[in-house]
Amino acid sequence: MDDRLIMKNKTGNQILRDAAIAPAEAERPTLKTIAFMAGLGVTTVSRALKDAPEIGQATKNRVQLIAKQIGYRPNRAGVRLRTGKTNVISLVLNAQSSIMGLTSNMVYGISEVLSQTPYHLTVTPYSLENDPMQPIRYIVETGSADGIIMSRTEPDDPRVRYLTEHGIPFATHGRTEMGIEHPYHDFDNEAFAYLSVKSLLAKGRRKIAMLAGPSPAVTYYRHLDRGFSRAIEEGSAAAVAFSGVDVDTSLGRIRDRMEEIMSGSNRPDGIVCCSGGAAIALVAGIEAAGLKIGEDVDLVSKQSTDVLQWFRPQIIVFNEDVRHAGRELARAVLRRIAGVDARELQSLSYPDEHELR
Amino acid sequence: MDDRLIMKNKTGNQILRDAAIAPAEAERPTLKTIAFMAGLGVTTVSRALKDAPEIGQATKNRVQLIAKQIGYRPNRAGVRLRTGKTNVISLVLNAQSSIMGLTSNMVYGISEVLSQTPYHLTVTPYSLENDPMQPIRYIVETGSADGIIMSRTEPDDPRVRYLTEHGIPFATHGRTEMGIEHPYHDFDNEAFAYLSVKSLLAKGRRKIAMLAGPSPAVTYYRHLDRGFSRAIEEGSAAAVAFSGVDVDTSLGRIRDRMEEIMSGSNRPDGIVCCSGGAAIALVAGIEAAGLKIGEDVDLVSKQSTDVLQWFRPQIIVFNEDVRHAGRELARAVLRRIAGVDARELQSLSYPDEHELR
């Protein structure tokens, strides 16, 4: 004889007990379980749990008590199948920006917010060689998320257009310039660049260069450029161009190129850098050229992880709180899903000059 | 009259067209769609798509062709509800280890593998103050993943015990010492510590200290300690203890404590550090004490992001390829889910001394 014991319990569900092997595999309670216990129909239970107006208060209390006692949790697959709601937010990012905890902080920030909700976070990285639209299309076509958070926003971003057309809630890290109102959170890169140049000017620097984002592809490049130019003009300083490198370049190449530039005749005496990772390679190049930070040349950099001030205390540092960005973005998509107008879900955070310990 | 047009298509599903507003919201094809197009029953289609033996080859070909042409993708909720399979792998990690791209590289490594499969990756961070069991229990109780990947493995890890008892596939980053065979991937920290001390000995250092993981809580602490002690003994050197700091300590406190220690009389002349982030603070402390790396004291560190050699070229660096760890762990859970024996899913990677450019 089989040593398994198959029985029907009162709810009609099957219990499968494996005599000694499986550890009393407790069956997960469903609406049916509660319905049986309360002597009600499943519909009533379903409604009672979501505080529907047509259910009596006494019933609601009773049902909710039972649900809590037996640890009922709605089956996500059931809900998803029936309602089409996935309770999933998808973070789509490119695998390049891994350096210096940008990704992790974003993930943590988002999770912090989602952990208070029924939403789960799925992460979908794509490599820079691939089409950024691909993961987006996949999510939309398979309906695998209720909302999307994405980074590396471009001025005329096809993803934004696509998602808007399809009516899928999303929030971007970074702004667009395409006349579509959508939720975003952005770091004020214009202010950063402006303030950076200002602080170099204050140190008496007059030939200033910037290591910026991948030109004009990504929106923040434009903002940096605007802030930079404005400050340069106001200070009637000279802008030195860095050709052949940007923040996406490999650290090794940044270092080499910097050594080259800083050994040349037209070298800048002040540099603005918009990534902590790049700044480190940049410094290596400067020092390889025999120059000293804080003496021959001053450096201002953005950082998203507390590290540059340990690296070279002379570097002027502005913090970008990516974790905060994550929280803002998560809140934005959630509220967008809830139907809030996109214009109310746009926020900016300002550069915060690092205070020395 | 209503300006919406509700019609039944041939499959019996409802199409809801919003005259001008919604952009031809194409209905997602289901098995039913294919069944209708092929003039078959849904059962046959379902089977044909998974190459079941009882379906004729001609039918299979036809069905698969149609499926491809109309871009059919199985509905995850349907599958999940029916089979209980979620097609989700959950990465559970603590929010502390954010520094220096550890988390991101892990995520990217895992995604790389999962992107070739029907699996999605969800990330569930928890803060160190919370019970590490909590997210695990949640996943098991709600059945929200088919497999789990987790880090910060402890010698006697309650999560490992719990998951094993419940028969949930998982893989850990790091080993346990509890007599349970389970899939893992680990960096050989014993070899790292051993080799590190060896290289310090080779530089003539004789008073050696180590900044290690949180004592004995996390397994890798033991491995580090073993490798360290063995090398110290073999080289008949002196081990200097670092009290009050470990790799979890805040960078600020590490710096301060290091300054203190390195200003004292019994300061080491060689240091092993097992985290790139901590190494940076450590260097700051050493230099604040007026000492020079490579002269007064030598430093060996592990890094998971290419940064220390730009920071101070004098630091001896061993790389831990966390992205590779992510790939290994993902492969391990997947194969575990497929029923492969746990003992075949245990792997180790070895420290790889960083080659100078």
Add this chain to the structure above:
DNA sequence: TAGCCTACCTGTAACGTTTCAGATTTGGGA
């Protein structure tokens, strides 16, 4: 007394998939 409203509750169907237990067809052997 009938009629009707309100307050509360219920069964059935459906979402898309897989499994189960057949049903149908075909070909071959007797």
Add this chain to the structure above:
DNA sequence: TCCCAAATCTGAAACGTTACAGGTAGGCTA
């Protein structure tokens, strides 16, 4: 010619949830 097995295919049921269209009881009005 008949029957059986093999090869294909099929409908119904079920997973857990919510939406829809009722149902019932009690009280109130006319």
